[in-house]
Amino acid sequence: MTKKIKTLILRTAGTNCDAETARAFTLVGATAELVHINRLIKSKSLLSKYHILAIPGGFTYGDDLESGTILANEINYALKKELAEFIKDGKIIIGICNGFQVLTRMGILPDTNAEFSKPNAKMQAALGLNNSAKFESRWVYLKKEPVETKCVWTTEMPEIIYLPVAHGEGKFIPKDETIFKAMEKNRQIVLRYADETGGFANGQYPLNPNGSTRDIAGVTDKTGRVFGLMPHPERHVVFTQHPNWRRGIPKEKMGTGLQIFQNGVNFVKKI
Incomplete structure (x- = not known):
């Protein structure tokens, strides 16, 4: 019997990419359920019934206290133990x-x-205001790190990926150089902003749309099972979403974001 992969799409006030994210998972054969944070807090054991947790894009609580802060505090305060168990159980x-x-x-x-589950775990990075001081909505090229990372979400992806960004606070800033060097040593840097040939952006705008340190666009934790990225793979899952889809570009080069979701589901099927 085929294992049915269950995905929890977390939402709250201001989330606006939940439906697109759910569609991406269903396109690759998973089930996807939109679950409000209040429901999850009320029924904490609910999280354990899923294989994948997705926190989609949007502007949760209006980003009034800096982007993502209120939802992050909610989860840490009410669900940190359950989330730590979720990760410990090998889920993604x-x-x-x-x-x-x-x-x-x-x-x-x-x-x-790897100290998230401990009471003294601290932030090691933040996503700050774009260097342009404005909301950036554009398509960008991304390059996978030359050295293969542990990230289960990007296995067998093409070297160069084309995805849209849409954010006002996307500048990845490690706490200090020690954190950056640890990320490099652990192979936690997954994607960097680049040009169409695969050359890194080197901070050049608009190739790097926000000024992220060392062009970082996506990172993983030490396990390779927790993946965060600023570009939107759920907005490029079919070839007609590509801005140049009518110009004769081969269909196999479009919809590259879908592979990220397929990789996640494939990984879960093997565990």
Whole structure:
């Protein structure tokens, strides 16, 4: 009997990419249920019934106290134990845009010392205001790290990926150089902003749309099972979403975001 993969799409006030994220998971054969944070807090054991947790994009609580802060505090205060167990059980998490912001503010990414489950776990990075001082909505090229990472979400992805971004606070900032070096050593940097040939952006705008340190666009935790990225893979899951889809580009080069969701589901099927 085929294992049915269950995905929990977390939502709350201001979430606005939940439906697209759910669709992406259903396209690759998983089930996806939209679950409000209040319901999860009320029934904490509910999380254990799922294989995948997805925290989608949006502007949770209006990003009034910096992006993702309120939702991150809610989860840490009410669900940290359950989330730590979720990860310990070998399950997987993806945070997209606002979801990435939430995961960094919770201290779950990059978590170079694997201390999230401990009471003294601290933030090691943040997503700050774009250098342009404005909301950036554009398509960007991303390059996978030359050295293969542990990230289960990006296995067998093409070297160069094309995805849209849409954020005002997407500048990835490690706490200090020690954290950055630990991320490099642990192979936790997964995606960097690049040009169409695969050359890193080197901070050049608009190739790097926000000024992220070392062009970082996506990172994983030490296990490779928790993945956060600012670009939106759920907005490029079919070839007609590509801005140039009518210009004769081969269909197999479009919809590259879908592979990220397929990789997550494939990983769960093997455990």
